Amino acid sequence: MTTEQQLHLRPDSPSQQRSSYGSPDSARYGGERLLFLAEALRTFHDTGALAPSGPDLVNALVVPATSRPNRPISVLEVGAGTGVVTRRLARVLRPGDRLHVVEANPRFAELLREDPVLAARPAGVGLRLSACRVEELPEATGATDDGPEGDTDQAVGTDRAGVGERYDVIVSGLPFTNFEPALVRDILDLYLRLLAPGGELTYFGYLGTTTARTLVSGPRQGARHRAVVRLLRRFEATYGLGRRTVWRNLPPARAHLLRSPGPYA
DSSP states (O other): OOOGGGOOOOOOOHHHHHHHHSGGGHHHHHHHHHHHHHHHHHOHHHHOOSSOOOHHHHHHHTHHHHSOOSSOOEEEEEOOTTSHHHHHHHHHOOTTOEEEEEOOOHHHHHHHHTOHHHHTSOTTOEEEEEESOGGGSHHHHTOOSSOSTTOEEEESSSOSTTTTOOEEEEEEOOOGGGSOHHHHHHHHHHHHHHEEEEEEEEEEEETTHHHHHHHHHOHHHHHHHHHHHHHHHHHHHHHEEEEEEEOSSSSOEEEEEEEOSSOOO
């Protein structure tokens, strides 16, 4: 059963909130917002928004990483953008955990490589960065090398022991309703293959986009958009655990929590 009440958050402490959005790093993060806007205007199809996710949406997306078993976990973030979710994950993960970040935009990927919060993550938290699309990962293609030509797959301060593993948590920031239905289906199927049994997936969508898409882009794009929404709703009906509407976001969004089949080890 899908209810919005099922997504309970563990809020940041005041010190975490200040470090994420407060004064010491405000100039840097202000620059990131400008970069995000510039890239959104340049490549809106792949970026899908005009601003990074706000704190409430970030908290909703990282729920599975904060409600965790008493053992190390492996987390995959897809479509990290400028890193607002990535930094939150880096703060909540513990020694022994692994975080694999996938970001296809080279400007965003370079920003993530230089991020001071990620560099200062707790000792023992592994971090791997793949500058490619998720469907190009070695895990997705069955390859055993470093991935397709043009992919830069780097371990940031750790080794690459995570290549080929399955994940306890996947956090997706991809703008599904910008894509063709066949691609969305392929990505969702890939997420299920990459998740460990009982692993959890979060993603989000903005509210009111179907009508806006039809008005702005015409009936063909509106029909494509509706087809993607129907596909997502079927996926959520099969695997969904809950959802949360986040009104304090630009624009308002709905975060979805899903679980792959099988017992969680």
